[in-house]
Amino acid sequence: MSVKKALISVSDKTGLIPFARRLADAGVEIISTGGTATMLKEAGIPVIGISEVTGFPEILDGRVKTLHPNIHSGLLAVRDNEAHRKQLNDLQIETIDLVVVNLYPFKQTIAKPDVTFAEAIENIDIGGPTMLRAAAKNHQYVTVVVDAADYEQVATEIEQNGDTSLDTRRRLAAKVFRHTAAYDALISRYLSEQVGDFLPESYTVTYEKAQDLRYGENPHQRAAFYREPLAGGASIARAQQLHGKELSYNNINDADAALAIVREFAEPAVVAVKHSNPCGVGIGADIREAYQKAYEADPVSIFGGIVAANRPVDRDTALLMKETFLEIILAPDFTEEALAVLTEKKNLRLLRIPSLNESREAAQGFRIAPVAGGALVQDYDVKQLDDADIRVVTDKQPTAEELAQLKFAWKVVKHVKSNAIVLAKDNMTIGVGAGQMNRVGAAGIAIAQAGEKAKGAVLASDAFFPMPDTVEAAAKAGITAIIQPGGSVRDQDSIDACNRHGIAMVFTGVRHFKH
Template identity: 50%
Template sequence: MSLQPLDELPKHSLSINRALLSVSDKTDIMPLAQALHRAGVEIISTGGTGRKIREADIPVTDVSEITGFEECLDGRVKTLHPLIHGGLLGRTSHDPDVREMNRLDIKPIELVVVNLYPFKKTISDPDCTPAVATENIDIGGPTMIRAAAKNFAHVCVLTSPRQYSGFIETLEKDSAIPFAQRRQWATDAFNHTANYDAHIANYFNDLTANGDEQPDQLNISLPKSQSLRYGENPHQQAAVYGYQDEFIDCFHGKQLSYNNFLDVDSALRLIADFQDAPPTCAIFKHTVPCGIASDEQLHKAWDKAFQTDTKSPFGGIVVVNRELDLATARAIDEIFTEIIIAPSYEEEALSLLKQKKNRRLIRQQKQLSQTAENQFRSIFGGALSQKSDFRVVTEADLKVVTERQPTQKEILDMLFSWKVVKHVKSNAIVYAKDQQTIGIGTGQTSRVEASQIAIAKAKEEGLSIEGTAIASDAFFPFPDGVEAAAAAGATAVIQPGGSIRDEQVIEAADKLGLSMVFTGKRLFRH
């Protein structure tokens, strides 16, 4: 096989004499066809695309007229023919190719306009069957796109209606398409087919998965949503990829930064666990919750959340699970906040909050827990993948292990604190009472130290640990953890259990008159 290195490829502008148009998404295809017709370009097409162009009285040559072979197998085979792909892959600047094309009567095709069967849209329908999904796997389209993109030195390829206006403008101005533009569109084409194949592969990975088993191949293909000014720090370049617009609408304030996206992600994951709870407010700082509370009224939930830590919320993130009303907006507006997230806003609340131009206001459009997803983290030489944890523990999941049964109030406080500790960095301890965080200890190497920090912060804010429930994200390895909690005033403990010293911990709880429950689920967050 003879190869031409990239630095030897001809870099001339390309005149368009013949174009092949075959698109599933026919958005704006007519203005493009009309521009090609005005430029004297012969248009080759297939099926529905050809019919649409003919309806506008624009001459079209059907692919079957060129190949001498009719479409067959219910349209599965149309363009897979040497007279088509020879025209796409032939190097018109390479004399041996030109002589062979002349011998075989293959005419060059300088423009390919193709987009693919809507596979992703098809499988998003909950009623989609594997048979329907399989029929929406495009074969001819990706083959033509890849052929044209490989031969971008001699062929121009368009894969999105967004590219048409730029192509038309260049064609009408210069009567030819420059090398750099063809190479960029070829790059877009390869990304387009890579993304398409990733969705197909992931669909079949899920279809053939054995339970929750992770796939043998990790395929991540996400379009760039936007470039960011910088990453975690100003000297780091960054961008965000994916479909954030499905979940949030940042409709006011500055563009979200790299760190803002991390904060918003943490906030959305926590509030997903409170979507069926009473009005709830959570305050975050650097992806860590510093105050959470639920109440019958949202502004009271804010007051209780703020009481947990009155220092950290400055410059923080606020998320609520109800429409943000004026009373709550006024309370939040008393301090500087970077971001406010709510499912909706009262008009009067918006008028108040929009007075600060740089504060980001976000409308949450979709709950994270409505989509099953994997979580990915990059590591040396690759990535880690795990299933997201959107499971909410209920009273039925609790196993009482102490002599004293918890009161109903203690159960409610334990369940509340358990929801919160799930989103606190390990080692994590949360004290809660009356659906309010009283003290949060996060990210310590010792569970006792995490508890000490939570108690110290509560005392600093003038909050009493007396009568609280304490949640621990992992088991207490020694009795000292529950002993410290009892000494501080806690009366109920919720933890996963599973330590080899569980019996010692339970015995200590019984001696101290504590009620303790096991959930059987650990909540490490690294």
């Protein structure tokens, strides 16, 4: 077999002319449509118009042009099937050996901030996916190209052998079905969101590969990093790496955790993360002070950690950061002087996220957590602490300073793996208890880490106290105020314990489990 006839109809015309010229020089007849045909003709490449093949004009503003038996029979016919060959001969239909199609720019269209619904609908391609799927189904005989990156290999094989190999056709067919599945996933998501159906009966998502990773959480696990096609705003997927080694799976996971926490703060803030949990969080008058507090919160655990700042990093801050081994520093920007300091460490990864600015920005969309045989899908936890939600339940009222520290600790505990306890004082974390099987165990870890600093500190819990043992531990450590959701059948026991020890306690009515 050999490639004798090709059908080319592309929206993205990158690299098209050199590729089509090589096909024509190899003796391949080219069928084309609309703007693609015009472009090829202007380049001096012989073209057969689609209407010459179908015997029917392009109609309905181009909505119908390739949806015709003369096209799809030529694509779908099984060349080794005698009955198929006879039917084609009787109907005077010629086979098509190569299909080169890419689709209307639906993703780019709906990404525009001012896109109308009508414009989005008009950019849903019908004929293109149909031709691609037909050719891919019949890849035993038909070569199908949806990606300009494959032009070189296809042209070379045709020039050298007159046809592509079956292995090439099979690989390209698989790519086509991935492409059309992703295309349809974007359309279904857009239309579902338009009608407010955010958790429909079937849930289809698509991601685009950003990079291959050396391995996953451990060296024996394969991994790659994918980004959402329409993801915007402050995200690791849209970060610009300015310096350092390639990001690893764990780097990306931890950087995402750090970014989520630092977005909680409007004031200058720095977050240090290890193994997806914050080990130090600080806020200050400027980013240098915030970093100093985040470092002092846990100078041991920050070693080898990920640091996120919500203000540009300047030279003074960079000099402090340079003193400690860090894996990643991410920020809205770095001054030239800061870059000069930090790039002296050749392996330190520096990520710029310009949209990580002074205002808080919550994650958008849904969080997907795979489980064996399925997945859990939920909103991101973007609930903020509104002053109206705070209810003082003890005899003692928190002071203004205690209330400020409680709010600070509450923003952090939301991002600590449950069961979670956070101690805070002087605008910094001083103890973090994460991922424990019981709440008093998490409190014990946080209090032990804080040591003498616990005296006069505040405590935040991500969920209610099932019994007063955590309050008793807090009182013994010298903690003066507690913030927790409330809602336990034994809330009164904890309230009574706080009253006995002169601790102020506020309820939020909001739980922040994180598993």
